[in-house]
Amino acid sequence: MTDLNNMGQKAQDAAFELGQLGSKVKNAALLQMANSLVLNTKQIIEANKEDYENAQKNGMKKAMLDRLLLTPDRINDMADSLRQVVDLPDPIGKIDRGWETVSGLDITQERVPLGVIGMIYEARPNVTVDAAGLCFKAGNAVILRGGKEAINSNIALSETLRQALKEVGINSNAVQLIDDVSHETAQKMMELTDYIDVLIPRGSGKFIKMVVDKSKVPIIETGAGNCHIFVDKDADLDKALKIIINAKVQRPSVCNAAEKVVLHKDIANQFLPDLYDALRANSVEVRGDILCRAIVPDIVPATKDDWNTEYDDYIIAIKIVDSLDDAIKHINKYNTKHSEAIITENYSASRKFMKQIDAAVVYTNASTRFTDGQQFGFGAEIGISTQKLHARGPMGANELTTTKYLVQGDGQIRK
Template sequence: MDMTDLETMGKKAQSAAFELGQLGTMQKNAALLNMANALVMNTGKIIEANKDDIAAAKKNGIKEAMIDRLLLTPDRINDMSDGLRQVMDLPDPIGKVTRGWETMSGLDITQERVPLGVIGMIYEARPNVTVDAAGLCFKAGNAVILRGGKEAINSNIVLSETLRAALKDSNINPDAVQLIDDVSHETAQKMMELKDYIDVLIPRGSGKFIKMVVDKAKVPIIETGAGNCHIYVDKDADLDKALKIIINAKVQRPSVCNAAEKVVLHKDIANEFLPRLYDALNANNVEVRGDLLAKAIVPEIVPATEEDWGTEYDDYIIAIKIVDNLDDAIKHINKYNTKHSESIITENYSASRQFMKQIDAAVVYTNASTRFTDGQQFGFGAEIGISTQKLHARGPMGANELTTTKYLVQGDGQVRK
């Protein structure tokens, strides 16, 4: 695909974005319902395309945890459909007045939410992103150009065709959702340079992938995050609660960005808790790495390297660090984390408040799994990604985060003196 083809897509997206900006909430919600129903109706077709992606992934030796990201089942398609229905039920962010006032010169000023325009979504592996991104962008009045990874190309083509057909049946320009089906690196690079057509680019994938996009893109970026997520078990933790939370955060879906990758233990509970934790992780086929103190308690633990502390595994691997106190835990986490999601397990209110105040991350938990960092779990219906940056948006990004603001100023002949 050459630059001319991409520019044509960009022009179509801009035209569609203008049309979306004129739609009312009822029109958008009716189209979202049609999109949700179309996914369920086309379940068989979607799964057949997904089988081709899964077969290719296995042939290419992709690890099992990553194949799980690719897999679509009737339940997962129903979940995607339900996500669109939840987006449909959310308040429409467009036209929402965030503030208003009258100036000394008699000007009436309001600040209202408006669409960003055309959003470019460049992502790896997970085909559900195709649906989540399309639905959220549409709810917020944006057109979207999607570029998924080669691993899910067959699934993404069928999903995007299904959504476009539902838009057409709703008498809405189907170019509100477009998919780049050329998965070459050259085309991805060209997409990142479409600053005259794409208003913002959102990358979603591994830390290495996101860094590549950030380094090469000419389009403004909202950086969504790699997840080197930690769980700190305090000296005042309920250890049964801690064990349950850690196993959930690591094992339920180890390939996703909100899975726990590191456990930090207070030294006072390490001797009692670490053998229990090791046995539970080992029973779930998780490789456990650790520092010298951890290995001294459980000799079977694999020695951790300096590289381990900053690595997002996306796999059945976890590393354990033992610290002297809460302050050391906070310093360690802030040094190595990716500003995604961090959790403290404690029954001590003061320790909880200190951790939540001093940890630098988009989402900070007390006594809960990091796996809850998710747009659907937060009540956003879906998410376009977890922003780990501090400008514009941070944390799970729902429809509201896919808008910007405009000042509307009403005068009555005023001129500035």
């Protein structure tokens, strides 16, 4: 079995070195990583072919197979995403605040790297490169543990990145991959509290829940998205229709896609038939409560489970409520604290919804699909945090840092 303590010690040593590097050196390394990926395209694709064929033999679903597949274009995209990380501002060294205390001490609170970040994820090999790039930008060493389905691809990718680091004279243990994909090693990784400062799981809801349950290392929970769009009585119904269709259909498999629509009763009679037709025209299965079915009998009856379910599919469930307050209550009860939207032209309704909804991102008159590091302007993201500690919402390089208080005195002692 892989000696994780040894790997952890190497990561910690590399993290110490990374913490002292300036932006220029880090950016040169990121460019070298990007170029090496392109240069190694052939070897990476050969390794990926092995994974792909194994997955086919093992009967992996088509959508998953597609996620696993690497092509020259996709490798170019990975390289481009590293180049974009180069252009991001370096979060390290920023002074968040500073002041002088009554005892005459000068205190500054400065951004520093977290140290060692663990990434534990499922099949998509692009996470290997994205995570390594973003962790590196913020001065952190990363220990990667991908799924067994992508193990050959992940080895090829991480070895390419490590070689690139060596070429620019940087400790290649800044990026390490656990190539033993046994459950025992994953469990050990989740207990490596002496070396890993934070563990970030990426994958299905089930996978993330497993990591949350088993990890002793502090984790950042990402991903679950049971997102609602509330159509207020004062909504512009054209906007509402476009936004709901976009939020449901543009990419149904992702966490910021809409899963539920809540309608104010005053506009339900007028709006629901149009909404139903538009959703059906986009191949969406429409479920609804008894009030919905009284307006459009073809709507499939929603069960209690529907309100809790993240479909990640061409399915949506609709509920009719009496008031804005009822909508807020319903959403706060069933949401996963990811992204929620109100469609309204009413100032006070917008203000109330924005204040009272408990979620990472709350929208007025826009699609929930914008909850994304790229769309927010962070350039890249390591995931979308649905927890409240440390980071909430899309996480970029800035969220992969912590702070340190620097205190300057001239001999002060405490009275």
